[in-house]
Structures are given as structure tokens and as C-alpha cells.
Amino acid sequence: MKINKLIIGSRGSELALWQANFVKNELERKNKNLFVEIKIINTKGDKILDVALSKIGDKGLFTKELEKELLVGNIDIAVHSLKDLQTEIPKGLILTAVTKRHPVEDVLISKKNKTTISSLKENAIVATGSLRRKAQLLHIRPDVKTVELRGNVPTRIKKFLESDWDAIILARAGVERLKLSKYISSYIPIKEILPAVGQGALGIEIKEDNFFAQKILESINDEKTFVEVRAERALLKKLEGGCQVPIGAYAELKRNGLYLDAVVVSLDGSMTFRKKIRGSKKDPEKVGEKLANQLLKAGASIILKEIYNK
């Protein structure tokens, strides 16, 4: 009996390892005689911990080292949080599969249960490193003061508990995967804060000529999620955004079509452009590009120009 082996490369954070182990277990469950090993690879994003993400401004901060290892053949599979994976995949690599999405929304963590964005006290202090969260939050609550927050998910929660801040915002997916749900005060409705493109899904990258890995990974691909995130990623690509731009988007494949809802917000929250369209699931990229163009035309181009020129 032949035993086949695949090597997953993963960042070393607790969340990344949870995700890599999830993929390993799913692959081994669905493919008898397959053995999957996990190899930890440190990325620039894991090393630079004292600078605001928005200031490092480097696309592929959490992914480049993993991609190098793929290209030289030291690993077969890179597992990423899809939202950290840049829209432009390097030559020689492909995004071959995405896993079924976790609930996509962000959550509010405060020191009191059930706190929501609207029930935060006046002039509350909210910590977040994400321009997307900050801008959308300020749009609803211009009185709120935001402060920078970085680090892995458990570190951010720890920093929060030791601080005098009123709340922090995190992705529901990461908090729930690490079994930290008891800290969640409320789920933030999509109509208040749109998630990051790809939030809640795992993106699986391989070398384009690794046909064995490609075949095996079909077993864990979720086609519905793939169609949704293709629309979201096409929108982001058209808006030329990396992970550090105030853009939120959420696509949903329903019986009667592919819906895409997206927003571009100025950094201080004062200006916002939000639109939703429905298109065909047969061409998700077209849906993403169409909505991006509509947003640009409506005025989002002013916001993006200002940000990219900085």
C-alpha cells in the first residue's frame, strides 16, 4: 500500500496552526493513505510587531515567506487566512481551493456583555489596527477615539483586558476558532461593519504544476465559498487595495444570483460609498469589477487616490 505525503507550510501563530491542523485533519479524513505534515514558517508580519500594519504597508506581509517555500518545493501547500492573501498571486503559484466559510462578521469585545457599537459610552476608546474597522466605526460613531492594536488574536485580547480601553474589534472566525467566544460582547451586523474581503475563509495556495496536491485539495474545496470570494477579490483588485485599505465587502451566493455588497470609507469615517449589486455566479470576477467601477464612479476614487498617494 502506497502512503502519500504532503507538507503544509503555516505561520506559527495559534490561529494559523489551528487552521493548518484543520486542513490536515480534513485532508487525512477524506483521503485514506494520505499523511500530512505541518512545517512552521515565520513571516515578516510575525517578526515586526511594534509597527502599525497600515504603516508597514507591504502587500504579502504574512504570505511572502510561505510562497518562497512553495516555489522552491520545501512545502506543498500554504494555508492562509484568505483575507491576508494578496489579490495578485505570484507567477508559478495558484489559489487552488478555499474552505467553507466561517460566519464572516466582526465582533465587539468589551468589558460588559452585550455591548454593541451604538451602546458604547460617549467618547469610548476602541482599539483596532485595521483601517477598514476604524473607518466604518467612525462613520457610525464619530465621537469614538481609536487606538492602534496589533498582535495575534489571544495577545490582542490579553492587551485589551489589561488596558483601560472600552472595546476592541476582531473577526468572529478567529475568536471562535481559538475558543475565545466567551469574550464576545456582540456580533457586529454586516450593515454596520462590512468584513474584509475573504474574511472567514481559508485560502490554499500551491505550485501550479503540483498536480498531486491539486487533485487532493479538490476534496476540501467549497465551491460556493470560492464563487463568493472570487467576486470579492476581483472587486479589491480593481480598487487596487491590499489588506490595509478601508474597503469592506461581502458576497453571498443565493438561489437567484450572486450578491455583492461593498463599501469604501474615508479614513476618518466622514465619507462613505456603499453599494450592493446582483450578478451571475458564472462570472464572479465580472460582478466584482462591475461593483468596483460603480463605487469608483460614485466617488470612491477620491478616497483611494488620497490613501495611495500618502
Ligand SMILES: NCc1[nH]cc(CCC(=O)O)c1CC(=O)O
Ligand atoms: N489580520 C489578521 C487576521 N487574519 C485572519 C484573522 C481571522 C480569521 C479570518 O478572518 O478568516 C485575523 C484576525 C482578525 O482580523 O481578527
